[in-house]
Amino acid sequence: xxxxxxxxxxxxxxxxxMATVKEIQERFLARxxxxxxxxxxxxxxxxxxxxxxxxDENSYDQIGVKWVYANDLESDGELGFVSAWSPVIGxxxxxxxxxxxxxxxxxxxxxxxxxxxxxxxxxxxxxxxGELVAFEDEIDTSGYAFASEDEVEEEQxxxxxxxxxxxxEVVSWxxxxxxxxxxxxxxxxxxxxxxxxxxKIFFKKGKC
Numbered sequence: 001x002x003x004x005x006x007x008x009x010x011x012x013x014x015x016x017x018m019a020t021v022k023e024i025q026e027r028f029l030a031r032x033x034x035x036x037x038x039x040x041x042x043x044x045x046x047x048x049x050x051x052x053x054x055x056d057e058n059s060y061d062q063i064g065v066k067w068v069y070a071n072d073l074e075s076d077g078e079l080g081f082v083s084a085w086s087p088v089i090g091x092x093x094x095x096x097x098x099x100x101x102x103x104x105x106x107x108x109x110x111x112x113x114x115x116x117x118x119x120x121x122x123x124x125x126x127x128x129x130g131e132l133v134a135f136e137d138e139i140d141t142s143g144y145a146f147a148s149e150d151e152v153e154e155e156q157x158x159x160x161x162x163x164x165x166x167x168x169e170v171v172s173w174x175x176x177x178x179x180x181x182x183x184x185x186x187x188x189x190x191x192x193x194x195x196x197x198x199x200k201i202f203f204k205k206g207k208c
């Protein structure tokens with residue numbers, strides 16, 4: 001069974017872009033209400049790529065993942081997806097390219113994490129002279145174990161005793177959350193160094 005990868009895409013753009021994002025959310029939610037399909041893996045193709053219900057196109061051909069479905073669509077300016085094994089990079093690029101036709105300075109930030117978690121990361125996209133530019137940072141967490149803050153020391157001791165050559169480091173869930181925030185911050189800072197204009201998009205609105 002494939003690992004779920006939770007992907008959260010935040011969109012920063014003008015009023016027309018934000019209205020378009022709201023419309024996308026509403027189309028997914030309306031379809032969910034009508035179809036009553038749990039984890040509808042055809043919805044993304046139908047709504048965002050114009051596929052027919054019986055199209056031979058699949059999510060791997062168009063997005064680069066085995067399957068994907070929409071999830072958590074109720075926050076303003078955000079689109080949520082769950083995909084198999086990998087984040088929805090192709091989908092982010094597809095949405096970015098289309099929204100940039102409305103607002104050339106639209107910026108998108110995707111945060112994603114594997115359910116393990118085996119990895120997590122952040123990816124920022126924007127357009128520059130008609131070309132899509134991406135800034136990415138991904139952290140491999142396969143060599144870590146996770147525990148609540150008050151159990152870290154005990155869990156580390158247990159793992160060390162079980163294997164004298166133990167290379168697994170135990171970190172708390174709160175530390176993991178901090179690592180994710182730092183990961184996103186690095187991506188934003190790298191993008192700001194090359195494209196200073198994005199500062200007004202993020203910080204004027206207090207979004208990051």
